[in-house]
Amino acid sequence: MPKIIKDIEEKIFNGAFELFGEYGYKKVDMKMIAKKIGIAVGTLYNYYPNKEKLFIHVFEKSWGNTFCKLDDVLKKEIDLKKKMKEAIIVLHDEISARKGLGKALFKENIFEKDDLDKVLYTKKVLLDKVENLIKEIKKEEGLKLEDGMERRLAGTIFMIIIEMRNQYPNEKEKxxxxxxxxIDCTYGK
Structure with a gap:
């Protein structure tokens, strides 16, 4: 009789998330993941046909969790500037928790087109959420920002968060x- 492992999919996700974040895509293999969570490699292959599919699943699920947290902030009935500040905290925390998990996606040409499309879609959704908040702030509060530049500001915010996290990993508050x-420098009022 096969051994039943409670919450195996969650264990696979957590183990893979940790290993991919710590070592990057290339250095992690299915054996490492199986060993980390205490299952046979064959069992892991029953859930994911290869490392790429597992990585994409981890990437999508982790950002799905981030979307939920970000949506919670965006739904709040609070001042738009405060909403932006809370969104920045969520994004900083979530990017920090990944420990560079997404770097492989943009450095290595290792993914099939369908999987890369999923990743790019995730990035688009994330930028859309921040861009929409920027547009709302621009309309209500005023921003020193030309029309059509909201997407660039959203992308810049992500790049700054990533760079600050890389340069000063232990200085979250700063x-x-x-x-x-x-961002405060862009407000018109």
């Missing part, structure tokens, strides 16, 4: 303060 100070 990183967030700096990012918010930059």
């Amino acid at each position: 990183n967030i303060q700096y990012i918010n100070s930059l």
Whole structure:
């Protein structure tokens, strides 16, 4: 009789998330993941046909969780500037938790087109959420930003968060303060 492992899919996700974040896509293999979570490699292959599919699943699920957290902030009935500050905190925390999980996606040409499309769609949704908040702030509060530049500001916010996290990994509060100070400079009122 096969051994039944409770919450195996969650264990696979958590183990793979941790290993991909720590070692990157190339250095992790299915044996490492199976060993980390205490299952046979064959069992892991029963759930994911290869490392690429598992990585894409981890990537999508982790960003899906981020979308939920970000949506919770965006739904709040609070001042738009405060909403932006809370969104920055969520994004900083979520990017930090990934420990560079997504770097492989943009550095290596290793994914099939369908999987790469999923990743790019995830990035689009994330940028859309921040861009829409920026547009709302621009309309209500005023931003020193030309029309059509909202997407660029959304992308810039992500790049700044990533760079601050890389340069100053142990200075969360200062990183967030700096990012918010930059955004504050764009407000018209």
